[in-house]
Amino acid sequence: MILYGAGLSPYVRKTLAAFKEKGLSFEHQPVMPGDSSPSFRSISPFGKIPGFTDGDFKICDSTAIITYVDAKFADKPLLPAEPALRARAVWFEEFSDTILAAQTGAIFWNRVVAPRFMGQKGDDAAADKAEAEGLPPIFAYLESQIPASNFLVGDRLTVADLSIAAQMVNLGYAGVEVDAAKYPKFAAYLATMHARPSFVEVLGAERAMMGG
Template structure:
């Protein structure tokens, strides 16, 4: 089973972490956005990542891939069967993929991707504005809803936790330090999630690359 993409993308990192939690054997083939690689474009016609090749089956989009895996590999379950719990998990996945990634992306792209990968200046004013104005309300929300020492939905790990934890990595790559005094639950949640075997090796590789 091949996953196309770069784990610097929070969407690809989310999929890799889900595969790790489920024990799914996965080969990650590095491609960039819009990469012309024919096998990648067969799975992702519009060049978005991640994309999946599972035998003859092709699929793009991290949430679609995760739901496919949940049906194919139901244990351990990361999407609850209970209607209310499932609704909450889908909400947090959407929150992470849109609001949190959208905000973090302005910092990560302009402070890291543009200068390091595209060899051009990023819009640092846009990145600073996102950190100053957009990020605090998102972290305030998470601080309210994360149970102390617990999980976002129910009493065990779900897709909600993985989805929210992934873009928090990009904040760190972009030089954002979450204040543990103001956001103790967010800080503890991020530390617990990022230390899991499904996240830790990926994060270490990314940090090592950026430190070069």
């Protein structure tokens, strides 16, 4: 199995963490977003990362890839079997990839990617608005959802946790931390998630890209 996609993408990060949590053996090729080579476009038609192959099977999108490996390798399931729990895990993943990502993306792109990797001035107003107005209701919602187990769904690790934790890393790269005084459960939850061996390994591999 080969996972294609460079670090710093929250979707590649989520997928890498999922593979490591499941103990899968795979090759990682750090393809850049938008890669236009015919071979990568045959895996990811619109050039988005991550892409994935398992022999002749090709698929892209973190959700599709994780769904595939979770169905193929039953050990350490990341999608619960019970209908309500499964639906909640999918909801949190979708929430993370859309509602949360809209805000983290505005901040990470304008404060990190544009100035550091593209040689462009970021849109500071868009990043400031996302931080001041976009994030607080999202953080308040997540604060209200975290149970004592510190797992969002079913008291064990699911794709919901991997998705939120992976997405939040880019805020840290942009210098935005979750205020533990305002959101104590969410801050503790993230610290616990990012201390898991899967995330420690994935974030360690990203350090060089962030100049650390």
